[in-house]
Amino acid sequence: MKLQSWGRFPTVDGTLHTPGSMQEMRSLLQPQSTFNGIARGLGRSYGDSALADQVIRSTRLDHFQGFNPETGMLRCSAGTSLADILRHFAPQGWFLPVLPGTRFVTVGGAIASDVHGKNHHLDGTFGTHIDSLRLMLANGDIVECSRISNPRLFHATCGGMGLTGIIVDATLHLVRVPGSAVMQKTLRAESLEDVMALFEANAESTYSVAWIDCLARGSAMGRSLLYLGDHAHDNRFSAPRQGRLTVPVSAPSLLLNRHTMHLFNSLYFKRPIKASERIEPGSYFFPLDGISNWNRLYGKKGFLQYQFVVPTQGAQQAIAKVLQRTSTAGKGSFLSVLKKFGAGNNNLLSFPMHGYTLAMDFKWERNLFPLLDELDAIVLDHGGRLYLAKDARMSEQSFKRGYPRWEEFASIRAEYQADTRFNSLQSRRLGL
Amino acid sequence: MSKNILIIGAGSAIAAATARLYAEQHCRLYLTARNEEHLALQKEDLLLRGAVEVNYSLLDANSFDEHDAILERAAETLGRIDIVLICHGSLPDQSKCEADFQLALQEINTNAVSVISLVTRIANRFVAQRSGCIAVVTSVAGDRGRQSNYVYGSAKGMVSIFLQGLRGRLLRSNVQVVDIRPGFVDTPMTAAFAKGPLWSSPKQIAQSIVRGILHKRHTVYAPGYWRIIMFVVRSIPEIIFKRLKF
Numbered sequence: 001m002k003l004q005s006w007g008r009f010p011t012v013d014g015t016l017h018t019p020g021s022m023q024e025m026r027s028l029l030q031p032q033s034t035f036n037g038i039a040r041g042l043g044r045s046y047g048d049s050a051l052a053d054q055v056i057r058s059t060r061l062d063h064f065q066g067f068n069p070e071t072g073m074l075r076c077s078a079g080t081s082l083a084d085i086l087r088h089f090a091p092q093g094w095f096l097p098v099l100p101g102t103r104f105v106t107v108g109g110a111i112a113s114d115v116h117g118k119n120h121h122l123d124g125t126f127g128t129h130i131d132s133l134r135l136m137l138a139n140g141d142i143v144e145c146s147r148i149s150n151p152r153l154f155h156a157t158c159g160g161m162g163l164t165g166i167i168v169d170a171t172l173h174l175v176r177v178p179g180s181a182v183m184q185k186t187l188r189a190e191s192l193e194d195v196m197a198l199f200e201a202n203a204e205s206t207y208s209v210a211w212i213d214c215l216a217r218g219s220a221m222g223r224s225l226l227y228l229g230d231h232a233h234d235n236r237f238s239a240p241r242q243g244r245l246t247v248p249v250s251a252p253s254l255l256l257n258r259h260t261m262h263l264f265n266s267l268y269f270k271r272p273i274k275a276s277e278r279i280e281p282g283s284y285f286f287p288l289d290g291i292s293n294w295n296r297l298y299g300k301k302g303f304l305q306y307q308f309v310v311p312t313q314g315a316q317q318a319i320a321k322v323l324q325r326t327s328t329a330g331k332g333s334f335l336s337v338l339k340k341f342g343a344g345n346n347n348l349l350s351f352p353m354h355g356y357t358l359a360m361d362f363k364w365e366r367n368l369f370p371l372l373d374e375l376d377a378i379v380l381d382h383g384g385r386l387y388l389a390k391d392a393r394m395s396e397q398s399f400k401r402g403y404p405r406w407e408e409f410a411s412i413r414a415e416y417q418a419d420t421r422f423n424s425l426q427s428r429r430l431g432l
Numbered sequence: 433m434s435k436n437i438l439i440i441g442a443g444s445a446i447a448a449a450t451a452r453l454y455a456e457q458h459c460r461l462y463l464t465a466r467n468e469e470h471l472a473l474q475k476e477d478l479l480l481r482g483a484v485e486v487n488y489s490l491l492d493a494n495s496f497d498e499h500d501a502i503l504e505r506a507a508e509t510l511g512r513i514d515i516v517l518i519c520h521g522s523l524p525d526q527s528k529c530e531a532d533f534q535l536a537l538q539e540i541n542t543n544a545v546s547v548i549s550l551v552t553r554i555a556n557r558f559v560a561q562r563s564g565c566i567a568v569v570t571s572v573a574g575d576r577g578r579q580s581n582y583v584y585g586s587a588k589g590m591v592s593i594f595l596q597g598l599r600g601r602l603l604r605s606n607v608q609v610v611d612i613r614p615g616f617v618d619t620p621m622t623a624a625f626a627k628g629p630l631w632s633s634p635k636q637i638a639q640s641i642v643r644g645i646l647h648k649r650h651t652v653y654a655p656g657y658w659r660i661i662m663f664v665v666r667s668i669p670e671i672i673f674k675r676l677k678f
Binding site for chain 1: 470
């Protein structure tokens with residue numbers, strides 16, 4: 001059947017297995033089986049990291065296994081979605097310490113991509129809050145991994161894009177919050193320099209994220225709206241609400257072009273902003289989840305998400321060069337997001353590093369790939385790298401340059417024979 | 433809102449999703465299925481999602497001689513049973529069944545006869561109790577015999593007609609009989625099919641089931657638009673329909 005991920009590019013013809021039990025999953029990996037493919041959760045990665053000829057979908061193994069209300073430790077199967085966790089535990093005053101931009105990802109996926117949220121500078125990545133996980137290896141054996149037990153495998157698996165084995169379950173920390181809603185402060189920044197200064201000045205806000213107008217030129221380049229947030233101290237707890245909007249069919253790709261985007265960006269940047277307001281958790285953390293299948297707005301061909309990080313030193317120049325290049329090419333999106341990262345961690349292929357990350361959507365069209373290659377060069381020359389969970393086309397050299405610990409990762413893979421069973425379109429492209 | 437619910441075929445994707453919805457309503461659940469490992473996993477999960485109590489027994493629905501004992505055990509454990517949801521079933525390989533009657537018979541047993549065995553006993557229990565709701569997952573396939581799946585369709589249709597008659601009989605005993613007819617659902621049973629826009633998730637069906645039982649509906653098409661589709665399908669004159677290959 002046709003398989004694709006969130007960016008709807010590329011599409012592959014593959015076999016999708018959805019095991020309903022450990023036995024079923026193990027039987028897919030028995031010695032006689034020819035399985036060679038990758039695990040998949042809810043398919044929210046943008047590129048080809050969850051695509052292969054054979055895919056094992058984890059979504060039927062989505063059980064809560066145990067919860068300790070004293071410590072907030074939750075053990076659950078890897079196919080459990082963050083949405084499900086929030087739905088049950090948020091109303092009781094709990095929260096996930098790290099949340100990516102959508103709640104429709106599985107715990108396994110969140111670990112495999114070592115996802116980050118709007119609070120990375122204070123709270124790190126999703127993997128930071130995983131106590132331990134169990135991994136099914138290439139031969140079907142299940143091993144426990146943590147910072148104490150099989151630590152090398154643990155640090156390879158968090159951020160390892162499913163390439164070390166199949167995560168079967170994990171124990172994670174939920175945290176108590178004073179209220180589920182977020183008190184949001186919005187600040188307008190007239191330029192890139194301005195927004196970066198504002199990020200630095202507001203580092204004590206728990207959450208921070210900037211929407212950046214990546215089509216603005218000249219002195220207005222990098223103008224942004226910075227959204228700062230902290231949990232409301234109002235003892236009111238609720239789960240993110242279900243959105244009712246959906247994009248039922250793919251939009252014609254003409255709808256999104258240089259002119260409409262430019263118009264949208266100008267209007268959005270100038271919109272009246274409330275200095276401070278209370279935002280429901282769904283709207284603050286997952287604004288796009290409210291529109292089902294929003295990826296269809298980019299048309300049938302889909303789109304490419306491009307997210308990179310550059311270290312703090314030289315970040316402004318690097319980002320300015322990227323913005324300049326993108327706006328001269330007339331390509332860009334209205335969903336461009338700038339975030340500040342704190343220090344990186346020990347997970348071998350984890351994306352964040354101390355610096356700034358910019359994420360852009362590009363409509364799939366001619367001349368896009370050469371442009372992105374140019375952007376890669378800018379990013380890498382500044383000591384940065386691209387996010388694997390969003391990548392659909394990065395070259396092997398770019399990957400290896402950006403992730404110097406790839407060799408250690410490859411050797412751990414070989415040690416556990418993971419390279420004989422677990423390969424995605426992305427891993428083959430990147431030479432892993 | 434807390435009810436005592438017996439779910440037969442709890443290993444089915446639709447049953448599992450429905451059990452979760454009832455767990456959130458803090459119900460007391462009794463599950464039967466064939467896989468003990470999975471039942472144990474479900475029990476923990478349902479308790480964490482809010483179920484007040486969860487117990488289970490192993491049952492292969494085709495073991496008719498075990499039906500009385502299972503119902504007895506469920507009734508003892510739950511006290512009074514409020515709702516019974518029957519979800520077990522299998523999707524036959526139509527062409528193999530055409531060639532081999534024994535296989536067809538087995539499928540008819542699984543999808544129709546075993547259901548009738550259970551429903552007969554439950555109905556008598558509920559009549560004595562003077563309350564209760566019997567909900568059975570049949571299928572839109574039972575609405576009309578189609579070339580591509582008539583072994584399945586006729587088995588499900590048999591159950592629907594049985595439930596229809598039973599409904600009338602049980603009316604005066606204050607017992608509801610709900611016939612749930614899902615359309616195309618993305619479950620392990622349909623893993624081999626390519627999915628398209630008319631496909632639903634088990635969770636959507638579960639929501640239809642819970643709503644249908646709550647509102648005391650007699651026939652629930654899940655999702656609701658299948659009612660219109662099947663109306664059209666049933667209306668096509670046989671002279672044309674017999675020529676259609678679907």
